[in-house]
Amino acid sequence: MKAWLLEEPKKLRLQEFGPTALTESKVKVKIEEVLLSMSDYDVYTGVSKHTYPFIFGRNAVGVVSETGDKSNSLLLKMDRVAIEPYIPCDVCSECKEGDYQNCSNMQELGHNCNGLLQNFIDLPYALLHKLPDNLSSEKALFVSYVAFCLNVVDSLNLEKGRHIAIFSSTKTGLILAQLVAYYQAVPVFISNVDALLDMARDMGIFYCFNPEKSDVEHEILMITGGRMCSELVFFSDSDFRMHDVYNAAAVNANICLAGYSNKDSKLSVAQICEKHLKVFGVYNGAGNYSSAINLLVTNKVNVEVLIGDTMNFATLDQELAEVKPEDLLLKSKIIKIN
Numbered sequence: 295m296k297a298w299l300l301e302e303p304k305k306l307r308l309q310e311f312g313p314t315a316l317t318e319s320k321v322k323v324k325i326e327e328v329l330l331s332m333s334d335y336d337v338y339t340g341v342s343k344h345t346y347p348f349i350f351g352r353n354a355v356g357v358v359s360e361t362g363d364k365s366n367s368l369l370l371k372m373d374r375v376a377i378e379p380y381i382p383c384d385v386c387s388e389c390k391e392g393d394y395q396n397c398s399n400m401q402e403l404g405h406n407c408n409g410l411l412q413n414f415i416d417l418p419y420a421l422l423h424k425l426p427d428n429l430s431s432e433k434a435l436f437v438s439y440v441a442f443c444l445n446v447v448d449s450l451n452l453e454k455g456r457h458i459a460i461f462s463s464t465k466t467g468l469i470l471a472q473l474v475a476y477y478q479a480v481p482v483f484i485s486n487v488d489a490l491l492d493m494a495r496d497m498g499i500f501y502c503f504n505p506e507k508s509d510v511e512h513e514i515l516m517i518t519g520g521r522m523c524s525e526l527v528f529f530s531d532s533d534f535r536m537h538d539v540y541n542a543a544a545v546n547a548n549i550c551l552a553g554y555s556n557k558d559s560k561l562s563v564a565q566i567c568e569k570h571l572k573v574f575g576v577y578n579g580a581g582n583y584s585s586a587i588n589l590l591v592t593n594k595v596n597v598e599v600l601i602g603d604t605m606n607f608a609t610l611d612q613e614l615a616e617v618k619p620e621d622l623l624l625k626s627k628i629i630k631i632n
């Protein structure tokens with residue numbers, strides 16, 4: 295067994311381990327592909343802080359190598375699986391009531407516990423989702439993003455024809471915009487990255503604009519015929535002012551803060567009170583993996599444009615040293631493990 299250990303920002307070391315004894319509740323997975331997204335790159339460069347050594351990687355696809363429970367036929371050797379990175383604690387009051395998605399002590403592989411940049415890993419059955427043959431592994435690496443966006447969709451009131459403002463500096467916003475359109479609401483994609491706006495237009499998202507080049511309040515006023523947006527999503531890793539979100543909001547609007555981020559954005563209590571805004575957070579895709587796989591396999595969500603170059607696991611330290619953040623802005627890279 296091999297894993298890349300991040301010993302300090304930008305310093306990787308390949309560590310070999312002896313084989314682990316598989317327990318009955320787990321499955322040994324041979325990891326074949328790991329996604330390298332901007333969030334993973336932020337871990338590598340030390341932008342997001344961790345205790346070292348740390349194994350990063352939050353999204354991976356693999357094949358079942360061995361099952362701990364031989365009588366369990368849910369998964370068989372050689373089944374291809376997407377790995378869900380969220381591990382509920384099973385002891386908090388939410389978990390006790392079966393509300394795993396809102397676990398107050400959720401662990402996430404590659405975020406707050408060791409991740410998937412290794413060739414073999416033992417994982418609980420519940421984290422493994424068997425993939426249909428006609429879904430490529432490259433597309434399946436995006437399952438957690440689609441699941442996360444589905445949880446955002448579930449948190450909103452998506453009435454048919456309603457305008458949903460999506461503020462995003464990252465490509466996850468494009469996945470959400472597609473889902474909003476699929477559920478027959480009208481996405482308004484707002485991004486300070488022109489290349490993302492172009493991608494959104496290519497995907498058929500009609501309302502797209504850059505808040506640095508136009509007045510958000512005026513644009514939303516025109517698009518909504520004066521009603522403004524009653525459902526808004528702000529991706530917390532985005533680089534613009536919360537004030538613009540406020541200006542786009544109708545009275546009594548819902549504002550979903552999507553994801554977790556070190557970045558801080560200010561929305562004053564006075565502003566929240568003045569418009570009677572409801573502000574809440576959604577930060578994971580737990581509970582929506584099967585639906586996400588179904589949306590990908592039926593091409594209801596297109597992630598093809600987000601798939602970038604491949605990298606080799608064996609030479610990852612050298613290859614990663616050459617990567618620049620802008621390389622990951624529009625496409626994620628795929629690390630292949632032989």
Ligand SMILES: [Zn+2]
Nearest residue numbers: 383386389397
């Ligand atoms: Zn819990």
